[in-house]
Amino acid sequence: MLEVDTFTKYYGELCAVEDLSFRIEEGEFVTLLGPSGCGKSTTLHAIAGLVEPTDGRIRLRGTDVTDLPPEKRNIGMAFQSTALFPHMTVRENIAYGLKMHGYSAADVEERVEESLELVDMPDHGDHKPGELSGGQQQRVSLARSLAYEPDILLLDEPLTGLDRVLREEMRGWLNRIQREVNVTTLYVTHDQEDALSMSDKVVVLNDGQAQQIDSPERIYESPANPFVAEFVGKSTQFNGTVTHENGQAVVYNDEKRIALPDSSIDDDQSVSLYVRPEDIEVSPKPTGAENEFRGIVTDIANLGNRAELSATLEDGSTALAHTTRFPDIDVDDDIFLRFPAERVIVL
Amino acid sequence: MSTRTTAQLEGVTFRALITLVFAFLLLPVLIVILTSFTPQNFPAIPQEGLSLKWYQELLADQRLLSALTVSLIVSTVSAILSAIIGTIAAIGFVRGEFPYKEQISTVMLLPMIISPVITGIALVRYFSTIQLPSGFPALILGHTVLSLPYVFLLVRSELLTYDRDLERASRVLGADPVTTFRHVTGPIISPAILAGAFIAFVVSFGEFTATQFLISPGTSTVPVVIYTMLRTGLTPTINALSVVLIVVMLVLALASRKLSSA
Amino acid sequence: MSVQRGGLGRVTHIIGEGLEGRIANRHLALFGLGFVGLFFVLPILLLIPESLSLGSTTPFESYRRVMNGIYVDAFVRSFLYGFVTTGVTLALAYMLSYFLAFSTERVRTAMILIIVPLWIAYIVRYFGILLFLSPAGPLADLTGFETDLLFTTPAVVIGLANVYLPFAVLPIYNSLNAIDEELVNASRVLGAGKWRTITKVIFPLSLPGLVAAGLIVFILAAGSFLGPAVLGGPKQTMIANVIAQAFLDNFNIQFASALAIVYTVLLVGLLLVFNTLFDLQEVLGNI
Incomplete structure (x- = not known):
């Protein structure tokens, strides 16, 4: 459907994106995830034709569109700033793309109404964008970019300006619309929760290079490198060198033994180990299980349905664990944290 | 004296001073307007009823009417020209990338820095060298140059705050560059361009110093006529003509302000 | 609301082209500079030769x-x-x-x-x-x-x-x-x-x-x-x-x-x- 092939973009001497390749299949929802300045917006703009690649090709439905101007690509795009035309009504905004795509006056009118229905705003057609709330503006922006049935929908951080509650609501809503219309979607964000909760596939970008291209589950559970592990999700980190004991691979971290999930790993390798907070179990007394650490609670943050507990381990490092909502533990308590070997991520 | 009364006294004194400064600023214009309605033969403050006789005089004077026509033509044409040229230049300086951009853009502002007397003699010599006819062509070109910086500054500040995602959105929605300008960028920046044109008109309409060099016998402008009349003696016709000038300029300037703040 | 009317369509066109980078924006800046240069800076500079009686024995008279x-x-x-x-x-x-x-x-x-x-x-x-x-x-x-x-x-x-x-x-x-x-x-x-x-x-x-x-x-x-x-x-x-x-x-x-x-x-x-x-x-x- 969409194929980005060794895309490279330099701004003068400065490299924004280097040798980036990925594909999106028909109907997929793919997210470009990365910190700001990682090159994700440049990539999106290049796909739209708003940025000229220094090297590489972009193919849409098998056609090379690299040299086509944006207006010849049949792409839909929603901007972070919404980019709604302030001098036009909502209806005129949606009609704009339809007219440019050569729809007849009658079709334009019909599709504008359909689009307004689609985004649950049938009564707002005569408003100017300035009279709408941030969330409503984003919905109109989406309606405008979907009205003429583009081959692909590009979303440039559309939820960034919204507050937390609205943002979570919009995620589900956006997914529903995307499935309803069944439009291939490329979504750009720096927010890992957006990426993990909405996508079929995530492309993690850093410093202009793809770090991992995978399903959200795999990105979270089997990150390809330390950057992905640290950027996506929280974790407790250990470092050390691999040895084998009785055929089992282990790492010694400050005299403490950590058993690893996979024994096929070579000796003497320096590795980083990551454990997700939900994989760590906490108790006030030691159980004698493997991979058990002693620590002192430094903070308990209530997250609503659960609590996130921070503890300082004996080696001075910090561990994060999820517990029930009101754990029978206080700050400064001595606790024991343990995690099963098979849940350790080794990188 | 308690500190409170000292503060009150300071406050009263300050207010009185401010009132005086406002009076100093505004009274000269008000007295011009007021004395234009005198029934007497010199600009006196009308004490026994108002009279429009000097305005009727104005309508009967072919020379004054012709000056008004010349002024309107020159200011309209030069305002349009400087709106177009100023807009093009502003776009170039805001969107273009070239070394020493900021420093070079100062050149665009030179016409409002150099004394208009110098501009006047420089232009009149230059126009005769390139054989541009005096009268309308010289007046229009001269006024275009003199009012250009105002349009340039207005449109430039509008463009600096313009969200370029709007153009990107238009392109992605299927519009080519020209269509994008017609339907999106143009309509959004056109109030600023129009405001610039109005201010250019105002600048041109009131310009005297450079203009006195550029006129030809048949093409005197209103300020030049007022100046000439002032040298020969005070008659309330000058007031009536001044009030016409004030009204035209204020209406356009207020319109411009409305547009640029909208 | 638009100031461009009638015969000014071509101007709109040029401005539109410029805005989208087909005509380099610096050319538009150059156009403005050229106008001010030709009808303001040059005339003022020409006052320099004007002020000198070149060819005479007393050019700085x-x-x-x-x-x-x-x-x-x-x-x-x-x-x-x-x-x-x-x-x-x-x-x-x-x-x-x-x-x-x-x-x-x-x-x-x-x-x-x-x-x-x-x-x-x-x-x-x-x-x-x-x-x-x-x-x-x-x-x-x-x-x-x-x-x-x-x-x-x-x-x-x-x-x-x-x-x-x-x-x-x-x-x-x-x-x-x-x-x-x-x-x-x-x-x-x-x-x-x-x-x-x-x-x-x-x-x-x-x-x-x-x-x-x-x-x-x-x-x-x-x-x-x-x-x-x-x-x-x-x-x-x-x-x-x-x-x-x-x-x-x-x-x-x-x-x-x-x-x-x-x-x-x-x-x-x-x-x-x-x-x-x-x-x-x-x-x-x-x-």
Whole structure:
């Protein structure tokens, strides 16, 4: 459907994106995830034709569109700033793309109404964008970019300006619309929760290079490198060198033994180990299980349905664990944290 | 004296001073307007009823009417020209990338820095060298140059705050560059361009110093006529003509302000 | 709403092309520069050859004449009147700006009253002052009180200060308005009285605006033609009047050009010094 092939973009001497390749299949929802300045917006703009690649090709439905101007690509795009035309009504905004795509006056009118229905705003057609709330503006922006049935929908951080509650609501809503219309979607964000909760596939970008291209589950559970592990999700980190004991691979971290999930790993390798907070179990007394650490609670943050507990381990490092909502533990308590070997991520 | 009364006294004194400064600023214009309605033969403050006789005089004077026509033509044409040229230049300086951009853009502002007397003699010599006819062509070109910086500054500040995602959105929605300008960028920046044109008109309409060099016998402008009349003696016709000038300029300037703040 | 109509379609086209980068934007800048260059900078530069009688044995004859007493007087007078007017105008403008920034709720109305005169032709405003000062004018007629100020130096300075006052208020008001109110409050809480706060906090912070205003007023006042022409007598002749006289009355283009060049060089020298201290662009952007 969409194929980005060794895309490279330099701004003068400065490299924004280097040798980036990925594909999106028909109907997929793919997210470009990365910190700001990682090159994700440049990539999106290049796909739209708003940025000229220094090297590489972009193919849409098998056609090379690299040299086509944006207006010849049949792409839909929603901007972070919404980019709604302030001098036009909502209806005129949606009609704009339809007219440019050569729809007849009658079709334009019909599709504008359909689009307004689609985004649950049938009564707002005569408003100017300035009279709408941030969330409503984003919905109109989406309606405008979907009205003429583009081959692909590009979303440039559309939820960034919204507050937390609205943002979570919009995620589900956006997914529903995307499935309803069944439009291939490329979504750009720096927010890992957006990426993990909405996508079929995530492309993690850093410093202009793809770090991992995978399903959200795999990105979270089997990150390809330390950057992905640290950027996506929280974790407790250990470092050390691999040895084998009785055929089992282990790492010694400050005299403490950590058993690893996979024994096929070579000796003497320096590795980083990551454990997700939900994989760590906490108790006030030691159980004698493997991979058990002693620590002192430094903070308990209530997250609503659960609590996130921070503890300082004996080696001075910090561990994060999820517990029930009101754990029978206080700050400064001595606790024991343990995690099963098979849940350790080794990188 | 308690500190409170000292503060009150300071406050009263300050207010009185401010009132005086406002009076100093505004009274000269008000007295011009007021004395234009005198029934007497010199600009006196009308004490026994108002009279429009000097305005009727104005309508009967072919020379004054012709000056008004010349002024309107020159200011309209030069305002349009400087709106177009100023807009093009502003776009170039805001969107273009070239070394020493900021420093070079100062050149665009030179016409409002150099004394208009110098501009006047420089232009009149230059126009005769390139054989541009005096009268309308010289007046229009001269006024275009003199009012250009105002349009340039207005449109430039509008463009600096313009969200370029709007153009990107238009392109992605299927519009080519020209269509994008017609339907999106143009309509959004056109109030600023129009405001610039109005201010250019105002600048041109009131310009005297450079203009006195550029006129030809048949093409005197209103300020030049007022100046000439002032040298020969005070008659309330000058007031009536001044009030016409004030009204035209204020209406356009207020319109411009409305547009640029909208 | 659109200013482009009818035959201006082509212009729209060019602007549209430029906006989207098909015509390089620097070409548009070049077009504007070219216009100003061709119809402003070049004509002024051409005054240089105009001022020299090239080919004659005394090419600098005009410049020698500029050194003549009465012309030197006119230069000195221009800069002197410029300085005095700047001083008077800044004092008045500072009061108005302070009033706008700190002592009134009706900023918009007050601002309009200050700006309105800017939109009225200089000639009309000088005419108003002439009516005020004239011994046979409406004020004398009404009150019986006659001033003998007309055609004197104070009359010219009053006129110049009146006409350029709004130009000075804008930059000063902007810099006063930009002062964080917290700073003023902090100063008061720290024990400084009202006057101490003004001299130690507000005034230093408003200095950039004050300097900008001073520069604008000085340039405009020193180069004024109409002020001395309407309100002054033969003893108040400033440089602009001398240039105009040489050109219009004596048809001595060469000499008028020499005067213009000497004046411009002096002024540009002053501006260059100024530009190293402050950003000229920003100063002018305040207008």
